[in-house]
Amino acid sequence: MCIKGFYIEDELENINSLRRHFNLEGIELHYKEELLESPNQYYDLFCELKINFLIIDKNLDKKGMGYSGLDVLKEIRKQDSNIYIVLITSYVNEIEIKDLSEFDQVIDKGNLESELDSLIIRIKRSYNRSKVKQTVDEFELGMTQKTSRLDSEILELKKINETIEKLLKEKH
Numbered sequence: 301m302c303i304k305g306f307y308i309e310d311e312l313e314n315i316n317s318l319r320r321h322f323n324l325e326g327i328e329l330h331y332k333e334e335l336l337e338s339p340n341q342y343y344d345l346f347c348e349l350k351i352n353f354l355i356i357d358k359n360l361d362k363k364g365m366g367y368s369g370l371d372v373l374k375e376i377r378k379q380d381s382n383i384y385i386v387l388i389t390s391y392v393n394e395i396e397i398k399d400l401s402e403f404d405q406v407i408d409k410g411n412l413e414s415e416l417d418s419l420i421i422r423i424k425r426s427y428n429r430s431k432v433k434q435t436v437d438e439f440e441l442g443m444t445q446k447t448s449r450l451d452s453e454i455l456e457l458k459k460i461n462e463t464i465e466k467l468l469k470e471k472h
């Protein structure tokens with residue numbers, strides 16, 4: 301199992317601390333040293349890296365960005381409603397539920413270390429759920445293709461049967 305995450309954070313020391321802990325659990329945590337210019341640029345990067353989950357710091361002001369982590373979360377949600385996203389903030393009470401999806405979680409930055417074990421469990425559960433969904437989707441696609449192929453074969457057999465019946469009628 302190779303679970304890949306991406307951390308959007310403006311303080312590298314926070315990233316390195318989490319990376320060590322995640323690596324011990326077999327989870328890769330990627331990041332970019334420089335934040336991207338706009339929130340809508342992250343989705344393509346995640347697709348390219350085949351990311352399974354995101355950790356986003358809500359406050360990206362140390363690098364003087366004109367957007368917040370919540371802006372990134374909203375942009376990602378426009379294109380992917382299923383990826384597991386963790387929003388890290390020191391101001392949990394400022395986050396409105398309407399800004400989150402069922403696959404989003406908010407963690408107080410001060411509690412991050414104490415919540416790492418449960419976070420890792422949720423990341424693994426989310427990864428497994430996405431793999432099950434992918435398997436079911438592939439199975440359903442295969443069944444749809446087989447059904448379509450069988451429908452075509454049945455139609456062809458009906459045509460053959462009609463031809464045989466026509467020939468038998470002509471013979472009698």
